[in-house]
Amino acid sequence: MASSSSLVSSSPSPATAPPAVIPSIVRGTKIVQLIEKPLSHLIEDCAIRFDDRSAVNVPWQKVDLSYRTLAERSRMMAKVLLWAGLKHGDVVGIMGGNRYEYIETFLAAGRIGCPVVLMNNMFTPAELEHAMGRVSVSVLVIAGLIGPRNMEEHIKSVLARADGPKHVVVLGNENKNWGSDRAHTYSGFFNEANSKATDVELEAAESRVVVNDILNLQFTSGTTGRPKAACLTHRNILNDAMFVGAAMKLTPADVVSCPPPLFHCFGLVMGFLASFYHGSSIVFPSDTFNAEMTIESVLRDRISALLGVPTMFFAQLELLEKHKGRWAPFKTVRTGLAAGSQVPAPLMESIFKQMNIPSMLIAYGMTETSPVTFITAIEDNKDKRFNTIGRVLPHTDAKVVDSRGRILPIGQRGEICTAGFPLQRGYWNDEEKTCEVMQEDEHGVRWMYTGDEGYLDADGYGYVTGRIKDLIIRGGENISPSEIEGRLLEHPLIGESCVVGLDDKKYGEAVAAFLKASDQAKGSRPSDAELRQWVSQTLGRHKAPKHVFWVGDQGVGKDLIKTASGKYQKHLMRALGNGLLKQSDPVAAKL
Structure with a gap:
C-alpha cells in the first residue's frame, strides 16, 4: 500500500483543490412574457x-x-x-x-x-x-x-x-x-x-x-452637472411597473399609499403604474410629503402597501415615537417598497418592529433603468430583505466589473452594470453622454454602467457598498456636486470649491462644501447662511450646503486634498468631513 504522502502528491484531494471561480454575472428568468403594447x-x-374599482384616490383634493x-x-x-x-x-x-x-x-x-x-x-x-x-x-x-x-x-x-x-x-x-x-x-x-x-x-x-416610442423623459443629474433627460419608452416603464407590482404581489384587493413624488420614477412607475397594471387602488395622501397625513391615510384608507424613500420612513417613525398612543398600530400594511437611496438595515428593522410591516421590500436601480433592476422578494428571509438589494428582474442581466470592464468573481467588489429591457433608449439629444454610460460588450449586449460599487453573492443577490461616481443622493434626489461648485465659484470671495455628500441620518447624505477664499477676500468670508442663500438664488434649496468648511480652519488643512494632477480627491474629502462632524458634535453627526 502506498504511503499517505505519496497518495497526496500523486492525486490532490478535492478538499485542497482550488475552488472554481464563479463570474459575477446573473440573468433574470425569461419565462414571464414582456408587455409589447x-x-x-x-x-x-x-x-x-x-x-x-378605484384607480386613483387623492383625498387632499377630494377626488x-x-x-x-x-x-x-x-x-x-x-x-x-x-x-x-x-x-x-x-x-x-x-x-x-x-x-x-x-x-x-x-x-x-x-x-x-x-x-x-x-x-x-x-x-x-x-x-x-x-x-x-x-x-x-x-x-x-x-x-x-x-x-x-x-x-x-x-x-x-x-x-x-x-x-x-x-x-x-x-x-x-x-x-x-x-x-x-x-x-x-x-x-x-x-x-x-x-x-x-x-x-x-x-x-x-x-x-x-x-412600444419603443419615448413615453417619459426624466431629468437626472450626472457628476458633470450637465442636465440630461433619460428617454424611457413604453416598453421600459410598463414592464418595470409590471414586475415591481408582481414582487409586491399586488392585486385588485390592495390599496397602495404613494408619498414619493410623481416627478420621480419612484412615484410614477413603482407607485402609480405598478398599482395601475395590477388593478390596485393608489392613494396620494398629500400634495408633497407629509408624515402626519401619510400615517392618517394608512389608518383611514386601510393601506396594504406603503412606499417611501428612507427619509420618509424616518419622519414617520419619529412622529410615531413622539406621539405614542395618538394613532392605533398599523394592522393592514402587509408590504411596501423602500428605495431611492441606500436603505440602512437598522431602518428596515424599525419599519418591521415599530410600523408592524412584515415584508417591506428594497428596490434598486436608477432613472436610466426605468428605474428598477434588482428587487427583494416577500419570500426572502429577513437577512436578505434587510441587507441586500435582491435579485434581478425577469429579462434583466447584471454583472460586476473592474475598472477595465472585466467581470469579477462572485463576492468581489466592482462596478454594477445592468442590461435588458429596463435600459433607456439614451439621453435626449446627447449621444456623447449616452455612450459614456451605455456600452456594448463583445457579444453586442448593451450595458448600463451604474457608477455604483457592489458585489453579487453565490445566490445571485446584489449588495451595494458605495458609489464610484461622486453623485450626492439626498433623500432619494440626485444632486450634482459640480453644479453647486460652479455656483459657489461665482461668489467673489470664493477661490476654490469642492462639494461632497456627508453622512446624514435623516437624508442619507447632506451637501457639504469645502471652500478656499479668493485673493480678494482679504480675510473676510461670507457666513454659512449667506452661502446657502447664494446657492438657493439660482439652484433649488435642497442644493444649498448644510455644512461649510474653509481651508485654513482647524482640522481642514492648508489646502483642498488633490492628486498630483490637481484633481480633488473627493473620497478623502468625504472622510475628512465626516470626521470633522464627529469631532465637533458626536451626537449631532448622527442626526
Whole structure:
C-alpha cells in the first residue's frame, strides 16, 4: 500500500483543490412574457377588467377616480392635446405635486405618442426654463402651488418668453388672470368648447404609437452637472411597473399609499403604474410629503402597501415615537417598497418592529433603468430583505466589473452594470453622454454602467457598498456636486470649491462644501447662511450646503486634498468631513 504522502502528491484531494471561480454575472428568468403594447392598450384593458374599482384616490383634493372614469378622462384630455396642435413626438411638461391632473395628463399624452417630461418640484424659475429649452416643451402643465411653495414666479417667467410653450395650463388658481392668451386653467383647457378632436382622430393618433416610442423623459443629474433627460419608452416603464407590482404581489384587493413624488420614477412607475397594471387602488395622501397625513391615510384608507424613500420612513417613525398612543398600530400594511437611496438595515428593522410591516421590500436601480433592476422578494428571509438589494428582474442581466470592464468573481467588489429591457433608449439629444454610460460588450449586449460599487453573492443577490461616481443622493434626489461648485465659484470671495455628500441620518447624505477664499477676500468670508442663500438664488434649496468648511480652519488643512494632477480627491474629502462632524458634535453627526 502506498504511503499517505505519496497518495497526496500523486492525486490532490478535492478538499485542497482550488475552488472554481464563479463570474459575477446573473440573468433574470425569461419565462414571464414582456408587455409589447403601448400605454393606450393598458389603459383600455384596465378599464374593462377593473371598471368601477378605484384607480386613483387623492383625498387632499377630494377626488377618487375609477379605472373606467380615468380611461374616459384621459381620452378627453388626449383629444384636447390634439386640438392644441400636438403631434406624435411633441413634448408635454408637468410640474406639480401628487394630484389627479398629473395622472390624467400623463396618460393622455402617452396615448398619442407625446413624451412627458417630469419637472422637479424644486426647480427654480431659471432651472425650469433651462429644462424646457433642452427638450422643447410644447405644452406645460404647472401647479400654482406645490405644497407651501408659490409657483407664480415660475409661471410668469414661462409666459414672458416668446419662445416658450404654446400652452401653459395652470392647476389651481382658477380665478387668476395671467395676462396671456397662452395661459389656461386646467378645467378650462380640459373642457375647451369645440376643442376636442374626434374619436377617429384620436384612434389614428394612438395607432401611430409603438412600444419603443419615448413615453417619459426624466431629468437626472450626472457628476458633470450637465442636465440630461433619460428617454424611457413604453416598453421600459410598463414592464418595470409590471414586475415591481408582481414582487409586491399586488392585486385588485390592495390599496397602495404613494408619498414619493410623481416627478420621480419612484412615484410614477413603482407607485402609480405598478398599482395601475395590477388593478390596485393608489392613494396620494398629500400634495408633497407629509408624515402626519401619510400615517392618517394608512389608518383611514386601510393601506396594504406603503412606499417611501428612507427619509420618509424616518419622519414617520419619529412622529410615531413622539406621539405614542395618538394613532392605533398599523394592522393592514402587509408590504411596501423602500428605495431611492441606500436603505440602512437598522431602518428596515424599525419599519418591521415599530410600523408592524412584515415584508417591506428594497428596490434598486436608477432613472436610466426605468428605474428598477434588482428587487427583494416577500419570500426572502429577513437577512436578505434587510441587507441586500435582491435579485434581478425577469429579462434583466447584471454583472460586476473592474475598472477595465472585466467581470469579477462572485463576492468581489466592482462596478454594477445592468442590461435588458429596463435600459433607456439614451439621453435626449446627447449621444456623447449616452455612450459614456451605455456600452456594448463583445457579444453586442448593451450595458448600463451604474457608477455604483457592489458585489453579487453565490445566490445571485446584489449588495451595494458605495458609489464610484461622486453623485450626492439626498433623500432619494440626485444632486450634482459640480453644479453647486460652479455656483459657489461665482461668489467673489470664493477661490476654490469642492462639494461632497456627508453622512446624514435623516437624508442619507447632506451637501457639504469645502471652500478656499479668493485673493480678494482679504480675510473676510461670507457666513454659512449667506452661502446657502447664494446657492438657493439660482439652484433649488435642497442644493444649498448644510455644512461649510474653509481651508485654513482647524482640522481642514492648508489646502483642498488633490492628486498630483490637481484633481480633488473627493473620497478623502468625504472622510475628512465626516470626521470633522464627529469631532465637533458626536451626537449631532448622527442626526
